[in-house]
Amino acid sequence: MNIIEIRNLHKVYNTTHVPVYALNGIHLIFKEGEFAAIVGPSGSGKTTLLNIMGGLDEPTQGSVTVAGTDIFSLGQRRLIDFRLQHIGFVFQAYNLIPVMTAGENVEFIMHLQGRPRAERITRTRELLTSVGLADRINDRPNKLSGGQQQRVAVARALASKPRFILADEPTANLDSRSTENLLDIMEQLNIGEHITFIFSTHDPRVVRKARRVITIEDGKVSQDQEKSSGS
Amino acid sequence: MIWSIAWRNVWRNRLRSSVVVVAVTLGLLAGVFTTAFMRGLSEKRIQDAIRTEISHIQIHMPGFSDNTDFSMFIPAASGLADTLNGIDVIAAATRRIVINSMIASAETGTGVMITGVDPGQEMRVTNIHEKITEGEYFRDYRSNPPVVIGEKLAHKLHTGTDRKVVITVTDIHGNTVQGAFKVAGIYRTDNAGFDERNVFVRFADLAGMTGFHPSGAHEIAVRLHETQETDRAVGMLRELRPDLEVLPWQETSPELGYLTSAMDQYMYIFVMIILLALCFGIINTMLMAVLERVKELGMLMAIGMNRIKIFFMIMLESVFLSLTGGILGIVAGYLISKYYQYHDIHLPVQWVEGFREIGYSATVNTITDLPMVFIIALMVIITGVVSSLFPAYKALRLNPADAIRTDN
Structure with missing residues (x-):
């Protein structure tokens, strides 16, 4: 089942001197359960593409359809709600809320969704267990290592039960061990719970794990390679 | 959250x-x-x-505030004061003669408001007697009737207790009459302006000097048990004597209101x-x-x-x-x-x-x-x-x- 359909996507940034063409006609389809990496040199348009897929930025031309909904046909308020209900984000710099504990960071997104407190507490515990941090539920982010913080961020992204998770350079700030650990967890979630992950990355370790690698150069897809798991 | x-x-x-x-x-x-x-x-x-200067309620003939003429007196005021003293919300009522006059010492003179009061009853309405800093709140002298003046006026007149002052007023016939009084007491309130302008003599002395009707009054001052009762008491008194002007303290002194x-x-x-x-x-x-x-x-x-x-x-x-x-x-x-x-x-x-x-x-x-x-x-x-x-x-x-x- 197609979960994301990207058609003829263009993005032009109008700077003061010359327009910058970040995306030049991207066509992509992602199916449910994919574990895909978008790679390419700096400035190739990876992050722009991820932002537009997540509804954080608007395309100059083209459409993004998520589970049958053209997300840019939604108004601003409905788009925010759509993100809340259907899209999970993992950021390069973790972006946890420092005044909240690990558990509260995970729980907060469910609070925004209006889920009952009992359900929130149960799911928070389950998610932190699944990323191996059940014992750190009451710790604030400054008590956690970078890898642990990113695992909390993954648990937070999963908390809203999204259709897919967009992860922008999730391993860029992590050491090798933390990276391997994080990737193993995400792979287990992908295989075990059929959660779709789409990464933008420079990291060869992520590329190795990915089952599909999309290469972007000068705002265009230059290569789209499917491979068998772990190859 | x-x-x-x-x-x-x-x-x-x-x-x-x-x-x-x-x-x-x-x-x-x-x-x-x-x-x-x-x-x-x-x-x-x-x-x-309220306690020292104006009391809670003042009763006058209509128009008295604009014209303090002798003709503006309340007839049978003593009977009315007695009636008022029997009303439950009223702590005390007293009648007064109020005349603009001159007071002079051996050295100088000035215009003042002279108020003839019944000391015993006045003490139940106002507290000037508690403000005496020198002398007494009225006493009998053999030679002259007593007067109580404010500290600032005493300084202005360069006078003191047991010394004579001359009060000049207009009697009921319009003649100017003078009387020598002895300063029995000097009071000091928190209002220097009041102390400078107000002089108190006994009702009977002022009535005798001016020929004022002994049972009349220019003003009946009323003290209530509670300030909050003012509006109710004013209503009662206006109903009791619609022919008179009944002023609550807020109207007697609007700036205080x-x-x-x-x-x-x-x-x-x-x-x-x-x-x-x-x-x-x-x-x-x-x-x-x-x-x-x-x-x-x-x-x-x-x-x-x-x-x-x-x-x-x-x-x-x-x-x-x-x-x-x-x-x-x-x-x-x-x-x-x-x-x-x-x-x-x-x-x-x-x-x-x-x-x-x-x-x-x-x-x-x-x-x-x-x-x-x-x-x-x-x-x-x-x-x-x-x-x-x-x-x-x-x-x-x-x-x-x-x-x-x-x-x-």
């Missing part, structure tokens, strides 16, 4: 928030205490004026100015708090926190910040004011005469009340909300995609 996050966000930068909280605390402490002080000052002025409400309004304006000044400090702090959390706010928008909730969270932070200092300031101001409600505040000695010149006591007890505290607390909350508008506006203008990639 947003409430909890907002509260914790306030304390992210403890030093910065504490500075604002201390500023709000001190501002509100000053505001509440000053308000209570000014209210105490004005209430003391009102009670002093408006004093409390005017003072309250001044003080609310004063508190508003304090809060306005604090508002800029809060805006500055909140703006810093927003600008150093751009990345985090971008993340919250990205994961689906809508703009109303972002606005609400920032507004809550601002309200918490102002309310923390506000509550501390209000409670501290209230407690200090409460203490001085039962303990006198003595203004500096050099202020005493200045205050007396404008009729105010230099000894003040604060007056606090809960409605005032609630209104000020409400003003603090409004300040918090208003202070949050600009920082929240800045936050709402953030583009989540850009915000996530900033360094803050």
Whole structure:
């Protein structure tokens, strides 16, 4: 089942001197359960593409359809709600809320969704267990290592039960061990719970794990390679 | 959960928030205490004026206030005063003769208001007898009738107790008559102007001197058990004697009638100015708090926190910040004011005469009340909300995609 359909996507940034063409006609389809990496040199348009897929930025031309909904046909308020209900984000710099504990960071997104407190507490515990941090539920982010913080961020992204998770350079700030650990967890979630992950990355370790690698150069897809798991 | 996050966000930068909280605390402490002080000052002025100068209610012939002619007297006033003394809300009533006159000592003279009183009954209505600083509140001299004058007038006339003064009045026939009186007592109230203008003699002495009808009166002064009963008592008396002019203290002295409400309004304006000044400090702090959390706010928008909730969270932070200092300031101001409600505040000695010149006591007890505290607390909350508008506006203008990639 197609979960994301990207058609003829263009993005032009109008700077003061010359327009910058970040995306030049991207066509992509992602199916449910994919574990895909978008790679390419700096400035190739990876992050722009991820932002537009997540509804954080608007395309100059083209459409993004998520589970049958053209997300840019939604108004601003409905788009925010759509993100809340259907899209999970993992950021390069973790972006946890420092005044909240690990558990509260995970729980907060469910609070925004209006889920009952009992359900929130149960799911928070389950998610932190699944990323191996059940014992750190009451710790604030400054008590956690970078890898642990990113695992909390993954648990937070999963908390809203999204259709897919967009992860922008999730391993860029992590050491090798933390990276391997994080990737193993995400792979287990992908295989075990059929959660779709789409990464933008420079990291060869992520590329190795990915089952599909999309290469972007000068705002265009230059290569789209499917491979068998772990190859 | 947003409430909890907002509260914790306030304390992210403890030093910065504490500075604002201390500023709000001190501002509100000053505001509440000053308000209570000014209210105490004005209430003391009102009670002093009622007790010493004008009483709760004055009864005259209609038009007497504009024309203090002998013809404007209340016939059979002694009977009316007796009737009034039998009414439950009335503590005491007394009749008076009130004439503009001249008083002169051996050295100089001046115009004054001379009031003929029945000392025994007058003592039940006003408290001039408690204000005697020298001599007595009337005493019999063998040679001359007694007069009680104010301290400032005594200084002006260069006279003292047991010394003679000459009072010149117009009698009922329009003739100028003079009488020599001996100063039996000198009083000092908190109103130097009153002390300079008012002279008291015995009713019978003034009536004899002017030929005034012994059972009549220009004025019947009424003291009530409770000031709050004034309106009810005025209603009763107007019903009892519709032919007479019955004036409550607010009409006898309109400036006193408006004093409390005017003072309250001044003080609310004063508190508003304090809060306005604090508002800029809060805006500055909140703006810093927003600008150093751009990345985090971008993340919250990205994961689906809508703009109303972002606005609400920032507004809550601002309200918490102002309310923390506000509550501390209000409670501290209230407690200090409460203490001085039962303990006198003595203004500096050099202020005493200045205050007396404008009729105010230099000894003040604060007056606090809960409605005032609630209104000020409400003003603090409004300040918090208003202070949050600009920082929240800045936050709402953030583009989540850009915000996530900033360094803050």
